[in-house]
Amino acid sequence: DTGVSQNPRHKITKRGQNVTFRCDPISEHNRLYWYRQTLGQGPEFLTYFQNEAQLEKSRLLSDRFSAERPKGSFSTLEIQRTEQGDSAMYLCASSFEGPTEAFFGQGTRLTVV
Amino acid sequence: SQQGEEDPQALSIQEGENATMNCSYKTSINNLQWYRQNSGRGLVHLILIRSNEREKHSGRLRVTLDTSKKSSSLLITASRAADTASYFCATYNNNDMRFGAGTRLTVKP
Numbered sequence: 001d002t003g004v005s006q007n008p009r010h011k012i013t014k015r016g017q018n019v020t021f022r023c024d025p026i027s028e029h030n031r032l033y034w035y036r037q038t039l040g041q042g043p044e045f046l047t048y049f050q051n052e053a054q055l056e057k058s059r060l061l062s063d064r065f066s067a068e069r070p071k072g073s074f075s076t077l078e079i080q081r082t083e084q085g086d087s088a089m090y091l092c093a094s095s096f097e098g099p100t101e102a103f104f105g106q107g108t109r110l111t112v113v
Numbered sequence: 114s115q116q117g118e119e120d121p122q123a124l125s126i127q128e129g130e131n132a133t134m135n136c137s138y139k140t141s142i143n144n145l146q147w148y149r150q151n152s153g154r155g156l157v158h159l160i161l162i163r164s165n166e167r168e169k170h171s172g173r174l175r176v177t178l179d180t181s182k183k184s185s186s187l188l189i190t191a192s193r194a195a196d197t198a199s200y201f202c203a204t205y206n207n208n209d210m211r212f213g214a215g216t217r218l219t220v221k222p
Contacts, residue, residue, distance in 0.1 A: 004155075033210065042119075042201050042212035043156070056209055091155060099143040099163075099205045104155035 004105035006092050012111045013082055020078045021108045025094030032075050033102060034067055035091040043091055049075060050097065082112045118213050119202060125219040132189040134216040136202030137182075145178055145185050146203045146210070156201065159187075194222040 005024040013019050025032050030051050035043035047057045051072035069075040079086055089109050093102040120135045144163045148156040162169045162178045162185065169176045175188040189196055201215045
């Protein structure tokens, strides 16, 4: 297992377009997290999954954002009708259940022009 | 929303010196973790300290936790240029993990 994998690494899109990111967690991990990070800031929690169940979603996450984790394996994060303010690094992390360390992917950098 | 706040926001030291970063948080926690991030990359886990622990060591890292003050500190001893990175504390409470804004550490050779 090579760790958490995120694709694509970079995405440039025009305002108003939809984008989808994929995260492949470490295979034994049942927890999966999505974070958003802007320059000079820490990761901002978006949502997390326990297996295929989405257990928590940040109030900051508008209805333009949706995440899925079918079959409890990989996850996708979709942003509809992108806005310039969506430009950020989107980070995925996975872990075992419970209060343990998380392993992060390299992130997907989104630029909305 | 973010939970922790790191202090200072930026720290610049000479190679060989020690670096101390502080983290304050607001709610009760199960554990507190420190992560490192090189520019434009993902985060790497450094150390985890449970809420019933007061101090923990890992190599050149020393972490303390004071739950009564809701604060933690990360000490990096004998710093190296390769330690240059951003350092984040993350609080784990029941089900999710929240990060602070980080400390940007620069170690000059």
